[in-house]
Amino acid sequence: MTVTDRLDPLDTGRLARMVLLVALGFAVICIEAMPLGLQATARPSPDLLLCLVAFWSLRRPGSAPAVVIFALALSRDFLTDVPVGAGAITLLLISELLKLRRRALARSNFAMEWITVTLGATLAIALQWFLVVLMLAQPPYLIDLWHQVIYTMMAYPLMALLLRYVLCISWTRTETV
């Protein structure tokens, strides 16, 4: 398989997976935005879009191009009131960082991947906080952000189970060999 084959834009399988990623991304945004208690003390929802994008970028980087990730993250920023742009920057960076680490992660076990994604989520949320502070806007309480990191960490294995066993997305053979 040459580079040209891999990047053929008319590769229907890849296109279908891309559409599937967008559909799942939108569903995940809707779940995050569900009004389950609007009180200030309500628990923040986990960053499910980050879990989905992290899993997808590691297993199927070909169908998770930066433009699609950017579009998904930006829609989430607009729909759920994250500072517009901050969510997009962070998700894009985390996805690219994970794509660079994928070969090493494919050869190790799931625990290693879980730790890496949790570190990625921590980095993403810390970066969002930093961008809000940089813009001289009022940042949220750190305890809320910490809760979000913990919930995201707990959500990742569930998301991984769902994608691995319901949608059958696993490592491709070239990575694990």
Next chain:
Amino acid sequence: MALGNSSAESSLIRTVHRVLLGLMLVVSLILLILWRTDNPRLERMRMSLIDAAAPSMAWAGRPVEFVWNVARDYQNFLDVYEQNKSLRREIQSLKAWREQARLLEEENAQLRALNNVRIATRTTFVTGDIIADSGGPFLQSALVNVGRSDGVEDGSAAVDGHGLVGRVVGLGERASRLLLLTDFSSRVPVVIQPGARRAVLSGDGTAAPKLEFIDGSDRITPGDLVETSGDGGVFPPDLPVGRVVSTPSGTWRAALLADYARLEFVRLLRYEPDTVIDVPGGLVRPGDGEEFSNDPLDALVGAVE
């Protein structure tokens, strides 16, 4: 040769990828700056996206929302004995109040009839379903499934059955965005009753927003009622907001009356402030129909003539 071609091609792809990535980061930063400066164009863009996505968002959330509500109701069911006891106590005290309210209502009607009072009835409302919240910790806001086509206006007050919830800050055709009272950027002019002491209710991300700039803070007591003052003409006056509570640090806060934990529907009020007389009337002199002048000398000359 083929190998050389493909390696040149992949290096070209890598370069394009990097340029694209840089471009997207720059666009994000520009959007972030526009967000910070409250750019109206960005808000319009957001509302048109929300308009397009709102129906499917409401639909997609239904099943999980249903499960969540069942779990919450089950929790309620477990406390049913305790709830029953407290409700009985509440009924006892409310019965006494009901009698008093009936008497007051009658007296009120009689006095109104005597005085020929005109009550301002310029507030109408439209009720909407809350379809989404901000989810994350950055902003306390919510989306409602009614918008401009239903008669909602920018700045409309949102109330539930108990008290003020927030106000409309983004308006689409079929959806609107509410900023809740608990958000960091929420400021509402209020009065504390009894005594009509003016204050500003400012959200700070906690369940009970702060009361700032209180006029005579030494004369308020915990339990006093906080209502909107109507200053600024955004909110109608006398909407109940909360009860005053004191904190160990000595600051005053308002425990909100609105039940944020069970907020499903909100009423968005369409309010037109009554006619405000804020400029002095001009001088009326004999011989109307002539050109009117504010100059006192002219008036004097007119009077002498």
